[in-house]
Amino acid sequence: MEERIREIKARIEEELGKANTSRELFELKAKYVLGKAGIIPGLMKELGKAAKEDRPKLGQIINTLKEWAIEYFARKEKEIGEIEKKIRYKKETVDITMPSKKRERGSLHPVTLVKAELAEVFAGMGFKILETREIEDDFHNFTALNTPLEHPARDKQDTFYINDDFMLRTHTSPGQIHSLTTIEPPFKVLIPGRVYRSDDDATHSPMFHQMEGLVIDKDITMCDLQGMLDEVVKKMFSKEAKTRFRPSFFPFTEPSVEVDVSCFECGGKGCRLCKGTGWIEILGGGIVNRRVLENCKVDPDKYTGFAFGLGLDRIAMLKYGVNNIKVFYENDLRALRQFR
Ligand code: DAH
Secondary structure, rough: OHHHHHHHHHHHHHHHHHOOOOHHHHHHHHHOOOOOOOOOOOOOHHHOOOOEEEEEEEHHHHHHHHHHHHEEEEEEEEHHHHHHHHHHHHHHOOOOOOHHHHHHOOOHHHHHHHHHHHHHHHHHHHEEEOOOOOEEEEEHHHHOOOOOOOOOHHHHHOOOEEEOOOOOOOOOOOOHHHHHHOOOOOOEEEEEEEEEEOOOOOEOOOOOEEEEEEEOOOOHHHHHHHHHHHHHHHHOOOOOEEEEEEEEEEEEEOOOOOOOEEOOOOOOOOOOOOOOOOEEEEEEEEEHHHHHHHHOOOOOOOOOEEEEEEHHHHHHHHOOOOOOHHHHHOOOHHHHHHOO
């Protein structure tokens, strides 16, 4: 027996000496130490066949072998573990001094930037943002807005018709009709979106963007519009920005105004941007015409409101000093990237 034990020890040493991975180690451990099928547990079983007086001594020898084997395997496990860890670390090493791959970053479109900035200012005043349809019928785009068939204002808005009944909306004002016919007053809505007109030069594109605002409540007056716009231009342009109201005409508001902001380039002294006047026109607005409320079955003796509409492209052009609207739609990344 002692002879065999020496042999087993030698074999373990030899085979373990060749093992390089924890997997090989595990297999050897199964072969020698683990479970009933292992060689060392097998020796224990043989003990029963030995002479009775030899058993305690043999048992002790086998136990010593077992303890030695367990310790030997543990040592080897640690060694191999260290080696494997080093190999893994080496494989996973990242060279942080290597130049990184260049990743292209997109940028927001200047019109999107202006829209987001305005939306934030208005949202802070309690406006809900609403997006209504781009294909409209005559009722929403014109008639309900107090622009009946023969109305001269229709000529100002060269319209793209889809068929006899439908057209691409020429302004975001039909959003007022959608709001008035679906939302219970009082409410404040902001309606940004694309609009279309057959118009094409340095400052006009057949597709452009507007933002409509509509506030309906009891006892709304022009002062409410003025007070609100004063706040808006201060947040949007500068703390010193002022507004100026000029009388105007729109069929859906009565009275109607055009609103100027003090020039944000020269502060009002007069420069090229404001053409020496100190003022820049930014929007049209007014008190909602009672005919519009009637057309939407809202009682004009109970509710009043103000509306306004502004051109987002126009504001983006002024703000970023772009003198041709085509810059926004030619998709030349060299131009668009500058607005990041
Ligand atoms: N819809 C007008 C346009 O496209 C802009 C406008 C003017 C909207 C006055 C309004 C308003 O809501 O009250 O020229």
